[in-house]
Amino acid sequence: MSEIVTTTHPTDPLLRAERLPHIWCPGCGIGSVTACYMSALAESGLPLDQCVVVSGIGCTGRVAGYVNLDSFHTTHGRAIAFATGVKLANPRLQVTVFSGDGDLFAIGGNHFLHAVRRNTDLLVVCVNNFNYAMTGGQAGPTTPRHSFTTTTPRGATDQPFNLQHLAAALGVVYSARWTALHLRQLKTSFSQALQLHGFRFVEVLSPCPVGFGKANDLGEGIEEMEFYRAQGVVDRRISPAEALIEMSKSTPLPLGVFVDPERQGNGQAGPAKGADGVVGR
Amino acid sequence: MTVRQAHQERVRTGDHFINGDVACAEGALAAGCGLFAGYPITPSTEIAEHLARRLPEVGGTFVQMEDELGSMAAVLGASWAGARAMTATSGPGFSLMQENIGWGVLTETPCVVVDVQRPGPSTGLPTQTSQSDVMQAKWGSHGDYEPVAYAPASPQEMFDLTVLAFNTADRLRIPVFIMADEAVGHITERVRIPAAEALPSSSRPRPTDAPGNGFLPFKAGPGLVPPMAHAGEGYHIHITGLTHTERGYPTNSAEVHDRLVRRLSDKVLRRADELTLVERVWLDDAQVAVVAYGGTARSARQAVRIARERGVRAGLLRLITLWPFPGAAIAQLGLQTRLVVAESNLGQVAREAERYTAGQVYRVTHAGGHLLPPEPILEAILERA
Ligand SMILES: Cc1ncc(C[n+]2csc(CCOP(=O)(O)OP(=O)(O)O)c2C)c(N)n1
Ligand code: SF4
Numbered sequence: 001m002s003e004i005v006t007t008t009h010p011t012d013p014l015l016r017a018e019r020l021p022h023i024w025c026p027g028c029g030i031g032s033v034t035a036c037y038m039s040a041l042a043e044s045g046l047p048l049d050q051c052v053v054v055s056g057i058g059c060t061g062r063v064a065g066y067v068n069l070d071s072f073h074t075t076h077g078r079a080i081a082f083a084t085g086v087k088l089a090n091p092r093l094q095v096t097v098f099s100g101d102g103d104l105f106a107i108g109g110n111h112f113l114h115a116v117r118r119n120t121d122l123l124v125v126c127v128n129n130f131n132y133a134m135t136g137g138q139a140g141p142t143t144p145r146h147s148f149t150t151t152t153p154r155g156a157t158d159q160p161f162n163l164q165h166l167a168a169a170l171g172v173v174y175s176a177r178w179t180a181l182h183l184r185q186l187k188t189s190f191s192q193a194l195q196l197h198g199f200r201f202v203e204v205l206s207p208c209p210v211g212f213g214k215a216n217d218l219g220e221g222i223e224e225m226e227f228y229r230a231q232g233v234v235d236r237r238i239s240p241a242e243a244l245i246e247m248s249k250s251t252p253l254p255l256g257v258f259v260d261p262e263r264q265g266n267g268q269a270g271p272a273k274g275a276d277g278v279v280g281r
Numbered sequence: 282m283t284v285r286q287a288h289q290e291r292v293r294t295g296d297h298f299i300n301g302d303v304a305c306a307e308g309a310l311a312a313g314c315g316l317f318a319g320y321p322i323t324p325s326t327e328i329a330e331h332l333a334r335r336l337p338e339v340g341g342t343f344v345q346m347e348d349e350l351g352s353m354a355a356v357l358g359a360s361w362a363g364a365r366a367m368t369a370t371s372g373p374g375f376s377l378m379q380e381n382i383g384w385g386v387l388t389e390t391p392c393v394v395v396d397v398q399r400p401g402p403s404t405g406l407p408t409q410t411s412q413s414d415v416m417q418a419k420w421g422s423h424g425d426y427e428p429v430a431y432a433p434a435s436p437q438e439m440f441d442l443t444v445l446a447f448n449t450a451d452r453l454r455i456p457v458f459i460m461a462d463e464a465v466g467h468i469t470e471r472v473r474i475p476a477a478e479a480l481p482s483s484s485r486p487r488p489t490d491a492p493g494n495g496f497l498p499f500k501a502g503p504g505l506v507p508p509m510a511h512a513g514e515g516y517h518i519h520i521t522g523l524t525h526t527e528r529g530y531p532t533n534s535a536e537v538h539d540r541l542v543r544r545l546s547d548k549v550l551r552r553a554d555e556l557t558l559v560e561r562v563w564l565d566d567a568q569v570a571v572v573a574y575g576g577t578a579r580s581a582r583q584a585v586r587i588a589r590e591r592g593v594r595a596g597l598l599r600l601i602t603l604w605p606f607p608g609a610a611i612a613q614l615g616l617q618t619r620l621v622v623a624e625s626n627l628g629q630v631a632r633e634a635e636r637y638t639a640g641q642v643y644r645v646t647h648a649g650g651h652l653l654p655p656e657p658i659l660e661a662i663l664e665r666a
């Protein structure tokens with residue numbers, strides 16, 4: 001998505017222009033997700049000097065290096081825990097965690113569980129590309145069954161996480177899933193999430209032609225995008241539990257807002273701001 | 282209510298009869314610690330428990346994290362948000378913290394990590410004493426770096442050295458370790474807390490220019506410690522555990538890496554003289570000198586006293602700083618006296634001491650589990666006299 005960041009664009013001052021060109025591959029979705037987040041942030045009216053982005057390690061982890069905010073590129077899996085420290089030490093800060101599926105749900109999975117349990121005031125954005133992209137396309141916690149990766153040469157056998165189900169069951173305040181192609185809806189979700197308090201989650205299905213697309217006959221980035229568009233279904237009747245991603249041409253890709261403060265039947269979500277285990281200001 | 286008010290003061294000036302862990306917690310409060318993140322582990326838990334009660338009373342934050350990986354990460358995040366931040370643990374937790382300690386070293390993040398040591402490897406003897414993490418403090422995280430680590434020998438020093446650790450951490454922008462041991466953490470003694478104005482204090486170097494395009498978060502002056510801007514101050518800093526330029530941006534340059542890692546080491550090593558604290562007891566005329574630290578130094582002092590009573594000119598070099606290693610003091614002592622190193626591990630400091638003394642060190646060691654008593658140390662002194 002290099003055209004987003006190499007031509008003049010309203011979000012340009014929000015990116016660290018001196019760091020461009022970025023490291024992401026042609027056809028990668030991470031750049032457009034980043035630009036989309038930044039334009040939602042710019043329109044939110046939040047003071048940018050008080051906005052912080054924290055990333056873990058991975059291709060998505062590099063987001064922290066391109067946003068023109070106070071930004072931290074931490075260790076693999078620890079972004080949420082680091083962000084917890086930032087937020088608790090200075091509650092005025094608006095803290096967003098930006099990281100990959102492996103970082104947030106494998107090596108760092110425990111921090112996700114407990115940050116939701118505490119209802120920590122964080123927005124967590126997961127770029128879900130179904131693999132460990134930065135290390136060359138290994139299987140991760142969201143790799144769909146039967147998918148080929150460099151560590152599942154005969155097809156993945158383990159059941160992947162349905163992140164919407166996980167987030168809803170834990171009781172997040174807000175949870176949405178879009179693809180890197182649904183930029184308008186994604187931006188709306190970022191805007192909604194930025195106005196809420198407590199633990200908010202946005203999952204973005206993102207093409208990774210290098211690490212995932214090619215090995216699974218999804219083709220180049222544009223073809224992977226086209227697949228997402230064709231299979232994507234927004235239907236409020238689909239519950240988080242039913243929102244599993246099977247990644248086949250015969251099954252839908254459930255998208256949309258799965259948890260928000262108005263929506264009923266989403267488990268324990270609510271604006272309860274009690275902070276279990278956290279005392280003090 | 283007077284009692285309540287007294288409890289709401291950060292610095293509880295006066296005399297207290299408290300254990301080492303509680304004294305450490307009070308030291309953190311007196312030093313202005315704003316956030317503690319931790320996970321329970323014997324024999325350090327009382328530090329967390331005390332701060333869970335006391336920190337909120339003085340406007341600070343206590344958070345019990347889900348593990349030590351998260352505790353260390355939260356401490357680093359809090360530091361970048363402007364707080365003085367600390368965690369406390371024991372060997373197993375210290376092991377889990379090592380990767381993030383390395384992040385703290387490379388990103389120059391001030392913080393304090395307390396390890397109340399118990400015998401390892403592994404779960405070992407969870408409720409007993411040990412000094413077997415001394416080398417872990419030096420080499421625990423991957424890569425080259427020079428830590429600062431203190432070894433308190435009493436509840437009073439648990440207080441004093443925790444205050445000092447916060448000051449050193451801020452002044453040098455490094456994680457600083459308190460390498461306590463179970464014996465010192467759990468012994469109860471009188472601790473004198475001075476008036477707030479009498480406490481030593483130093484702070485982080487801070488940017489002098491207002492936010493603008495020019496700020497270089499990793500450009501250090503002659504003191505080798507760059508000024509630190511915090512999140513939320515308008516500088517739009519980028520902080521990464523990748524090797525970075527003065528601007529804070531990642532680079533693949535081997536030259537930049539070499540320059541950066543050398544500066545990070547040099548900022549500590551160049552100050553080794555002032556950082557390396559020792560206590561010298563009866564060393565002037567000594568023919569045999571015991572080198573000891575932490576809880577073991579209490580037994581060593583007793584052994585030396587008995588030796589003196591028996592007419593043997595014995596002395597004690599008590600190491601207060603373990604890292605940077607007080608090699609110069611040991612080298613000099615090695616020229617004048619015969620050395621005995623006593624410690625609750627299988628010779629971690631002894632081996633280091635030998636590097637400064639051409640191998641003439643006599644070892645009194647124990648893998649831990651009980652405090653090394655005075656007798657074997659006395660025996661060693663008498664043998665070497
Ligand atoms: C402790 C540790 N283990 C392993 C690695 C190697 N590593 C770097 S990125 C990565 C996977 C990242 O996957 P994901 O979070 O999905 O991000 P993506 O690259 O797909 O955006 C791994 C395993 C590391 N940096 N640190
Ligand atoms: S490997 Fe995949 S996730 Fe990483 S930059 Fe390339 S396309 Fe994007």
Ligand SMILES: [Mg+2]
Binds near residue numbers: 058129131140
């Ligand atoms: Mg991934």
